Amino acid sequence: MMQHLPILPILVPLLSAALLLLPPFQAKLSRQRWFSGAGLLLLLVISVLGLVESSTGASSFYLLGNWPQPFGIVLVHDRLAAMFVLLAAVLALAAWLFSLGGEDGLGAFYHPLLHFLLMGINGAFLTGDLFNLFVFFEVLLISSYGLLMHGGGKARARAGLHYVLLNLAGSAVFLLALALLYAVLGTLNIADMALRISQLEPSQLLLVKAAAGMLLLVFGLKAAVLPLHFWLPSAYSSAAPAVAAMFAVMTKIGVYCLLRVFGTLFADPGTPLHDFGQQLLWLAGLATLLLAAIGVVAAQSLKKLVAYLVLVSVGSLISVLAIGTVPAIAAVLYYCLHSTLIAAALFLLADVIAQQRGTVADRLVSGRPLQQPLLLGTLFIVAALAVVGMPPLSGFVGKIWLLQAATGTADKVALWSVLLCSSLLVLIALTRAGSTLFWRLNRQQAGAESVGHMQLGAVVGLLLCSPLLVIFGDAVMHFCLATAQQLEMPLVAITAGGNH
Structure with missing residues (x-):
């Protein structure tokens, strides 16, 4: 089975989604729920096995149909792909658990769409071919359209x-x-393209540069980098909470593609296209970070605030990614894990709080007392401290690492200033939101709603990932550093991969 490990994160959700569309499962919601959960647990086990396998440093190249590179479809399973596949599996399991509170019953195809979305996400993380990256983009986008509309409105x-x-x-x-x-x-095989770009004639560079600029635009749209960000706040804040939590990884696909595609195609220092778009990414990242922090302060609802927090993480990741050094990429990977998990937890927590506030829902205005203020207040404080970057949670480690990555660069002052100012604005916004939600209360009595055990388990599980990223911080940071070092030598991996 281990030789087929790279394709299993695509195959398992595909088969699960197909089976969930059959009449025996469509007839009864409880059957859908438990079969969907079994598929997600299997995917989680496969993802953990993949991470263990990749931690040895070996890159697995899976040739579909046994066609040799670059003629056939190739999947690449290395540290980077394994880490993001596991992250998606954890989010999907939390989204499934939260949806058992009744959210999945608002539409007929929630569970199949969730698995099709996972298939597209994992395919994007694993593919070694640009055309198949496009195909998997379409799969995840079609699924995300359906999930975004889940429940109507x-x-x-x-x-x-x-x-x-x-x-x-x-x-x-x-x-x-x-x-x-x-x-x-x-060719559109990423490895083969990198070799051919390094051998291009000067007359051919202009077309490649134009195409690279288009790819930068597409990946910037996926990551929601300024000025391509304006779709995200309304989409994420209006989506169902479990869907929004799953969408927390969607912007990271754009970051992943910048790492994988640009880090491979333009890695050779001897080509004129080396570090293509780096300065543009630097400026766009800083601008996104600053604008998103202002959006967090201006947000009038908790869900919209969390949506802007996703943009804050995107700006932080893109600006540090543009530095391009091994420590910078390692810091980006660690912060990517932290920010995705905490954002997902906050989307779920925002819905739980909104359910107990009656008609005002998650709007940041005075409302009735919550049924469980101590429990929800504690969870909110933990999430807020993690987002702001206060010790001893993973946000502190992640932000310190991001700041250290800029040490020694000419643009250190710019990154430090924008990142620290944005953190201050986020702290102010979360403090205001917390005081409004838990202290600015009217004279109405608390409602009877209380958070369900499944929903509470999903929120607590995601929030626990933050202290776990600190407790096992040494192992996680070493893995991120090893992944960054592996990405720094893509041509070596390409040459070795041609023999698999």
Whole structure:
């Protein structure tokens, strides 16, 4: 089975989704729930096995149909892919657990769509071919359209329309970039493209540069980097809570593609395209970070605030990623884990709080007392401290590492200033939100709603990941450093991979 490990994170959710569409499962929600959960648990086990396998430093190249590179479809399973596949599996399991509170019953196809979404996400993380990256993008986007509309409502319809139109435009640009690259290079296998780019004639560089610019635009749209960010706050804040928690990893796909595709295609220092787009990413990352922090302060609802926190993490990741050193990439990977898990927890927590506030829901205005103020207040404080970056939680370790990554660079002052100012604004916004939700109360009596055990388990489970990232911080940081070092030598891995 181990030789087929790279394809299992794609195959398992595909088969689970297909089976969930059959009449025996569609007829009864309880059957859907438990079969979906069994599929997610199996995927989690496979993801852990993949992480253990990749921790040895070996990269697995899975050739579908046994066609040799670059002619066949190839999947690449290394430390980077294994880490993100496991992250997606953890989020999916938490989203499934939370949805057992009744959210999954609002639509007929929640569980199949969740598995199809996982198939697309894992495929994007594992593919070694740009065309198949496009295919998996479409799979996850179609699934995400359905999940965004899950439960219906005017706000979701409006946000879904913007989401669809922008991503359709992004898909068209992606296809045009692929056509240009194939016309010049004759292949879309990422490893083979990197070798051919290093041997290009100067007359061919302009077309490759134009295509690379289009890819930068597409990946920037996926990551929601300024000025391509405006679809995210409304889409994430209007989505169902379990869906929004799952979407927390969607922006990280754009960050992953920048690491994988640009880190491979333009890694050779001898080519004129070395570090293509680095300065643009630096400026866009800082601008996104600053604008998102202002959005957090201006947010009028808790869900919109959390959506802007996702943008804050994107700005932090992109700006540090642009530095391009091994410590910077390692810090990005650690912070990516932390920010994704905490953002997902906050989306779920925001819904639990909204359920106990009656008609005012998650709006940051005075409302009735909560049924469980001590429990929810404690969870909110833990999440807020993790987001701001206070010790002893993982946010503190992540932000310190991000700041250290800029030490010695010419742009250290700019990153430190923007990152610390944004952290201050986030602290102010979360303090205001907490005082409004738990202290600014009207004279109404508390409602009878209380958080369900499944929902509480999902929130607590995700929040526990923050102290776990600190307790096992040495092992996690060593893994991130090893992953960054593996990414720094992609051509070595490419040469070795051609023999598998």
